[in-house]
Amino acid sequence: MQIHASAQTTDLSVASAAGNPVRNFLRLVLGGCIAVIVTFALYWLMAELVAAGREAMSDSPSGKIIDFVRIKRDQNLEIERPKPEKPDKPQDAPDAPPPQVQAQAPTAGAVQIGQMRVDSSLTSAGFRLSASDGEYLPIVKVAPIYPSRAQSRGIEGWVLLQFTVTETGAVRDPVVLESEPPGIFDEAAKRAVVKFKYKPRVENGRPIEVPGVQHLITFEIEEGRRR
Numbered sequence: 001m002q003i004h005a006s007a008q009t010t011d012l013s014v015a016s017a018a019g020n021p022v023r024n025f026l027r028l029v030l031g032g033c034i035a036v037i038v039t040f041a042l043y044w045l046m047a048e049l050v051a052a053g054r055e056a057m058s059d060s061p062s063g064k065i066i067d068f069v070r071i072k073r074d075q076n077l078e079i080e081r082p083k084p085e086k087p088d089k090p091q092d093a094p095d096a097p098p099p100q101v102q103a104q105a106p107t108a109g110a111v112q113i114g115q116m117r118v119d120s121s122l123t124s125a126g127f128r129l130s131a132s133d134g135e136y137l138p139i140v141k142v143a144p145i146y147p148s149r150a151q152s153r154g155i156e157g158w159v160l161l162q163f164t165v166t167e168t169g170a171v172r173d174p175v176v177l178e179s180e181p182p183g184i185f186d187e188a189a190k191r192a193v194v195k196f197k198y199k200p201r202v203e204n205g206r207p208i209e210v211p212g213v214q215h216l217i218t219f220e221i222e223e224g225r226r227r
Contacts, residue, residue, distance in 0.1 A: 136165050136210055140197035144188045144217060151221060157181050158218040159189035167207040169198040177214070189217045 150157075163174040174190045193215055200207035 134202050136201040137199045139199055142192050142195040144192035146219060147188055150184050154221060155184060156220050157185050158216060159185045161189055161193055161215050163193060163213055165198045165210040165213050167200050167209055169200045171196045185219050
């Protein structure tokens, strides 16, 4: 009896040892499948989060932005008025003296360009202005980006800047003269004006710099975007 029981115990031990590799292999396969599924799920979740973040960043807040340009009066601008054409003279008629043309100062006016108003005035001092001369004019305006922090808090305001229009029509050295509330919209306004492009002022056929140009930018939140 003791010999028979010992034989049965030995057979069970061998069977158990033979079954362990199979169980280990199944556990390894099952664990690998679970790891692959979890990894793909994490990658998918990360991709969704990144896509949602990009959409939130690309959805820049928009606001109603009204800006104005204030142009300083130039007392030294040379002005030339074209002379009227002489009428046809009959033959043998004495030469008529050339007509005397007196330069007149044009009245100040306002030119509306989109949401920008340009107020300009020129004063004549008996000088002559070449036909190719002219005042500088805005060509390209870039709307400022409404600061998200100010928009989320419902803050509105304005910034008055001063800068120089170069011979090439670019904007240089923007400076904030006044702003309300202070410091909230200053950087957004400065980043916008440096991207402006102007037709430069021309005197005697040559472009010149125009210092002291003032530009007012007003930040207002549209009714539909107020929070």
